[in-house]
Amino acid sequence: MICLNDDLVIFDYKDYKNNFDIVEFDLNKSFNTGNYAIAIDFRNDLKYSIKCIKKLISLKKSNIDFCTDFKDYKVKYVISNYNDSILDALKAIEIEDLKEKYTFIYDSVFKQLNDIWSKKNYCNFCNNKCIATRMHKNIDQLDGCCYSFKMNNKLFSTKLIKDKCKCKFLGDDKRCTTQNISCKLFTCNYLKKTESFDIKLKDFLLIMAFFNSKQRLILKYNYFYSKEEIIDKLLEKSKIPLALYYYYDYYRI
Ligand code: SF4
Numbered sequence: 001m002i003c004l005n006d007d008l009v010i011f012d013y014k015d016y017k018n019n020f021d022i023v024e025f026d027l028n029k030s031f032n033t034g035n036y037a038i039a040i041d042f043r044n045d046l047k048y049s050i051k052c053i054k055k056l057i058s059l060k061k062s063n064i065d066f067c068t069d070f071k072d073y074k075v076k077y078v079i080s081n082y083n084d085s086i087l088d089a090l091k092a093i094e095i096e097d098l099k100e101k102y103t104f105i106y107d108s109v110f111k112q113l114n115d116i117w118s119k120k121n122y123c124n125f126c127n128n129k130c131i132a133t134r135m136h137k138n139i140d141q142l143d144g145c146c147y148s149f150k151m152n153n154k155l156f157s158t159k160l161i162k163d164k165c166k167c168k169f170l171g172d173d174k175r176c177t178t179q180n181i182s183c184k185l186f187t188c189n190y191l192k193k194t195e196s197f198d199i200k201l202k203d204f205l206l207i208m209a210f211f212n213s214k215q216r217l218i219l220k221y222n223y224f225y226s227k228e229e230i231i232d233k234l235l236e237k238s239k240i241p242l243a244l245y246y247y248y249d250y251y252r253i
């Protein structure tokens with residue numbers, strides 16, 4: 001049994017012995033408020049799982065409440081073929097406060113990203129120079145890509161970036177002092193080509209199920225800012241059409 005929050009629990013299908021009422025989940029089925037738990041087979045399928053979580057989010061938004069009593073518990077779901085991201089998605093649905101919800105999701109995705117990066121020493125620092133820097137011997141830069149810069153939008157300038165300097169979040173111990181999700185999602189061309197190592201937003205269930213296209217741009221392209229600044233940006237509401245939002249860089253903090 002897994003706790004969803006202080007009130008609700010989830011059962012693993014293996015532990016379900018017909019001891020309370022369940023309704024089988026179906027993407028095309030409509031659900032009403034009632035005393036039942038929803039049984040969902042997530043099929044170990046990312047795309048299908050994202051659709052399921054989106055449907056559960058819309059039920060919550062429509063105030064459709066369901067759960068059933070079993071012993072001292074209130075059971076909301078009976079699930080199979082799930083993973084940690086799905087459990088965190090089900091927990092996030094129950095968080096009412098939007099900032100708290102986004103912080104929970106951000107932390108969960110950041111942990112996943114840390115796990116991905118810790119599988120291998122991709123950047124392979126040696127004397128403070130990363131592998132990409134060492135392989136391009138004309139560049140003599142320490143501390144990898146932890147340099148902040150601004151995009152140069154001056155007409156007729158040949159320089160794409162300006163104001164390049166060491167990122168203010170880089171600590172004396174060479175560790176990042178914030179949790180910037182855009183930096184964690186970034187892989188340089190060297191790693192893409194030589195290691196075939198790339199990280200894509202579409203592989204993250206929580207990002208695809210909870211955030212819209214504008215929020216995904218915010219998550220992807222706000223290097224050199226703090227976790228708190230990125231979460232505040234995610235909370236902004238924008239009615240600007242996506243194409244203009246993208247074109248005018250409104251997704252940048
Ligand atoms: S991502 Fe690439 S450029 Fe950045 S530190 Fe790692 S190897 Fe260096």
Ligand code: SF4
Nearest residue numbers: 146167169170176183
């Ligand atoms: S915010 Fe990004 S660029 Fe700055 S220190 Fe952290 S990882 Fe490096």
